[in-house]
Amino acid sequence: MRNLQIDRKYLPLLVTISLFIGLYAFGIVQYRGFGSPQVFFNLLIDNAFLLITSIGMTFVILSGGIDLSVGAVIAFTTVFSAYMLEELGLSPAIVIPTVLLCGVALGAVMGAIIHFFKVQPFIVTLAGMFFARGMCFVISTDAITISNPFYRAVALFRIPLFGKSFISINVVIVLVVLLAALYLAHLTRFGRTVYAIGGNEQSALLMGLPVARTKILVYTLNGFCSALAGVVFSIYMLSGYGLYTNGLELDAIASVVIGGTMLTGGVGYVIGTVFGVLIQGLIQTIIMFQGTLNSWWTKIVIGLLTLVFIGLQSVFSAQSRTRKAAARRRDTAPVADADPVVAARQ
Amino acid sequence: MTSQASWWERLRNNSLFWPLVALALVMGFNLLFTPNFFRLEIKDGHLFGSLVDVLNRGAPLMLMAIGLTAVIATAGVDLSVGAVAAICAAVATRLVGNVTDVTATPLPLVILVTLGVAILCGLWNGLLVSRANIQPMVATLVLMVAGRGIAQLITDGQIITVYYPPFFYFGAGYLLGLPFTLFIVAAVFLFAWLITRRTAIGLFVESVGTNASSSYYSGVNEKNIKLVAYVFCSFCAGIAGIIISSNVKSADANNVGLFMELDAILAVVIGGTLMSGGRFSLAGSVLGALLIQSVTTTIYAFGVPPEVVLVVKSLVVLFVVLLYSEPMKVALDKLARRKGVQA
Numbered sequence: 001m002r003n004l005q006i007d008r009k010y011l012p013l014l015v016t017i018s019l020f021i022g023l024y025a026f027g028i029v030q031y032r033g034f035g036s037p038q039v040f041f042n043l044l045i046d047n048a049f050l051l052i053t054s055i056g057m058t059f060v061i062l063s064g065g066i067d068l069s070v071g072a073v074i075a076f077t078t079v080f081s082a083y084m085l086e087e088l089g090l091s092p093a094i095v096i097p098t099v100l101l102c103g104v105a106l107g108a109v110m111g112a113i114i115h116f117f118k119v120q121p122f123i124v125t126l127a128g129m130f131f132a133r134g135m136c137f138v139i140s141t142d143a144i145t146i147s148n149p150f151y152r153a154v155a156l157f158r159i160p161l162f163g164k165s166f167i168s169i170n171v172v173i174v175l176v177v178l179l180a181a182l183y184l185a186h187l188t189r190f191g192r193t194v195y196a197i198g199g200n201e202q203s204a205l206l207m208g209l210p211v212a213r214t215k216i217l218v219y220t221l222n223g224f225c226s227a228l229a230g231v232v233f234s235i236y237m238l239s240g241y242g243l244y245t246n247g248l249e250l251d252a253i254a255s256v257v258i259g260g261t262m263l264t265g266g267v268g269y270v271i272g273t274v275f276g277v278l279i280q281g282l283i284q285t286i287i288m289f290q291g292t293l294n295s296w297w298t299k300i301v302i303g304l305l306t307l308v309f310i311g312l313q314s315v316f317s318a319q320s321r322t323r324k325a326a327a328r329r330r331d332t333a334p335v336a337d338a339d340p341v342v343a344a345r346q
Numbered sequence: 347m348t349s350q351a352s353w354w355e356r357l358r359n360n361s362l363f364w365p366l367v368a369l370a371l372v373m374g375f376n377l378l379f380t381p382n383f384f385r386l387e388i389k390d391g392h393l394f395g396s397l398v399d400v401l402n403r404g405a406p407l408m409l410m411a412i413g414l415t416a417v418i419a420t421a422g423v424d425l426s427v428g429a430v431a432a433i434c435a436a437v438a439t440r441l442v443g444n445v446t447d448v449t450a451t452p453l454p455l456v457i458l459v460t461l462g463v464a465i466l467c468g469l470w471n472g473l474l475v476s477r478a479n480i481q482p483m484v485a486t487l488v489l490m491v492a493g494r495g496i497a498q499l500i501t502d503g504q505i506i507t508v509y510y511p512p513f514f515y516f517g518a519g520y521l522l523g524l525p526f527t528l529f530i531v532a533a534v535f536l537f538a539w540l541i542t543r544r545t546a547i548g549l550f551v552e553s554v555g556t557n558a559s560s561s562y563y564s565g566v567n568e569k570n571i572k573l574v575a576y577v578f579c580s581f582c583a584g585i586a587g588i589i590i591s592s593n594v595k596s597a598d599a600n601n602v603g604l605f606m607e608l609d610a611i612l613a614v615v616i617g618g619t620l621m622s623g624g625r626f627s628l629a630g631s632v633l634g635a636l637l638i639q640s641v642t643t644t645i646y647a648f649g650v651p652p653e654v655v656l657v658v659k660s661l662v663v664l665f666v667v668l669l670y671s672e673p674m675k676v677a678l679d680k681l682a683r684r685k686g687v688q689a
Contacts, residue, residue, distance in 0.1 A: 066483070113664070113668070116673065117667075117668055117671040117672075117673055117674065118671060118672050118673060119667050119668070119671050120621055120622075122423075122483055123611070123615070123621060123663070123667055124664070124667070126608055126611070126663070127660045127661075127663040127664045127667070128660070129608075129660075130608065130656050130657070130659055130660030130663065131656075131657055131660035131661070133656050134653060134654065134655070134656030134657030134658075134659075134660060135657060136653075137651070137653025137654075137656065138651075138653055138654055138657060141651065141653060242653070247491065250487060250490070250491045253484075253487065254491070257484075263481060263484055264481070294498070294499060294503065296494075296495040296498040296499060296503070297495070298495075299491055299492055299494065299495035300492045300495040300496065300499075302491065302492075303488045303489075303491045303492030303495070304488075304492065306484075306487075306488055306491075307474075307480075307488050310480050310484060310485075311478065311480075314478065314479060314480070
């Protein structure tokens with residue numbers, strides 16, 4: 001019977017996945033052509049950049065922090081890439097590493113300030129967001145179209161799958177990032193330390209874990225992810241503009257939350273975030289198929305959905321607290337799954 | 347020598363000291379480099395000049411900063427002020443309607459309904475934070491995202507332009523030769539100051555911000571204090587929304603109050619209220635808002651493209667935050683003590 005029982009720690013994840021399946025089924029029943037495989041692949045193609053940056057954000061939130069700069073970093077990356085490609089005529093082999101390095105550097109600086117000056121992450125990354133957004137406009141106030149042959153070739157390249165469906169190279173990049181993130185989160189010492197810091201930073205420090213290094217690395221990793229998302233986005237849009245991805249940080253945070261990661265840190269899964277992004281994409285697609293609804297409903301629905309999931313989180317955490325207390329009263333063995341560090345090890 | 351050190355200490359610890367120094371620096375810079383910055387003229391019985399401009403343009407920000415001070419003092423934050431301003435601007439212009447010289451709704455009713463909507467927004471935020479126990483940043487993030495959508499729905503995605511002159515008075519009118527917005531700010535500030543400094547509410551807010559559970563155990567209703575703080579904050583944002591829409595004679599759901607939440611937070615932090623809650627300074631926040639506005643005006647006066655303002659602001663935020671951070675304070679204290687020893 002034990003095999004049939006689902007571990008409680010997977011419960012939020014299951015809610016997310018069921019919601020995704022439910023929405024998808026709703027779409028197929030309700031609208032003609034929704035069931036076509038290309039609709040699903042388009043979800044991946046259109047949300048590739050959001051997937052990458054949300055995966056990075058998952059690590060930050062797991063460590064108990066937050067990063068509001070991702071949208072601005074993506075916009076900066078598109079503008080800077082477009083500027084270097086078009087105005088300076090540099091080769092993509094120089095441009096891509098340079099913009100990735102910029103993202104890494106900004107992330108590292110923000111992480112270092114957050115850790116060493118003990119400033120709240122949200123205010124430091126807010127400053128980072130202003131900075132990156134401002135730098136976009138310092139480079140160029142207008143949109144720059146990218147006509148670089150390499151970028152165009154990558155953007156137009158279709159990887160055919162079964163039937164007539166296809167995916168873009170961006171989707172392949174997402175899959176690589178996802179595999180790397182899963183490995184990093186669940187199979188490395190770094191991943192376990194991230195979970196431990198999110199669970200309780202003080203305890204992590206007392207356990208002798210490298211808190212400083214890990215915290216800075218988490219923001220650096222997220223900087224890298226947003227810059228990579230920026231590269232993917234500039235390939236997707238074939239242009240660079242400082243007003244791109246306005247408010248994307250909120251979409252990324254919403255994806256992570258809908259994916260079942262606790263905003264207080266320490267609990268959650270990278271794979272949940274993927275479903276969080278896909279759910280947002282599905283809502284957008286459904287509203288598109290519906291045709292008569294104002295696209296602003298997407299924002300309202302996602303806002304409410306985020307709220308519902310935060311509510312669910314408080315319910316779950318309250319439940320696990322009472323169960324823990326009950327277990328302690330009964331003087332039985334400690335409940336392993338309530339402890340994020342132990343949970344991460346399993 | 348000790349008396350001098352303690353005098354310096356007292357001055358340095360005064361919450362208004364740093365914002366005043368910064369403001370003096372910006373003003374001094376303008377005195378030297380910006381021609382006519384301090385020139386005041388009287389045209390048609392109204393006072394004109396860059397200084398008046400700073401005060402007038404800064405009014406919405408000052409209002410938001412006053413409201414946000416109460417929230418931040420309870421160890422919270424309200425990211426939705428910009429979105430609430432957008433919703434209120436949309437509601438107000440929608441109620442006035444776009445017929446020339448005629449309003450669809452009596453003006454007092456417009457104001458009452460709009461501020462009612464603002465209070466509803468505040469109740470929503472406040473209930474989420476105080477009753478549902480959701481982290482303030484996240485709870486208000488919901489309205490920040492959904493709020494612009496709601497504003498869009500109210501305006502039908504259009505920019506609503508109004509043509510009813512009495513409505514323009516709030517944002518562009520003059521009273522006794524001074525912009526009317528200044529009187530609104532002064533009234534709100536006086537109200538907030540009286541409530542927090544002449545009643546026990548200010549003390550309650552500080553105690554909730556310092557330690558919510560211990561204030562609860564000493565009989566302070568921390569949930570209602572938080573609720574009131576969020577309602578007040580949205581109320582202020584609502585007034586700011588009316589002023590903005592009245593000043594530009596229209597409401598654009600996408601742009602009213604955009605990025606202003608960040609400016610408002612910055613104003614409060616510059617004003618010496620810590621993000622971790624507790625002691626707060628309303629006057630400091632107003633000074634902070636004035637500082638931000640004068641930096642912005644100065645940068646514009648130099649013909650610098652407005653885009654650079656964002657970069658400068660980000661560096662200012664970082665500088666101020668680092669100045670107030672714990673390790674920096676320790677280092678500064680050490681420096682001050684060493685000086686004392688040498689003397």
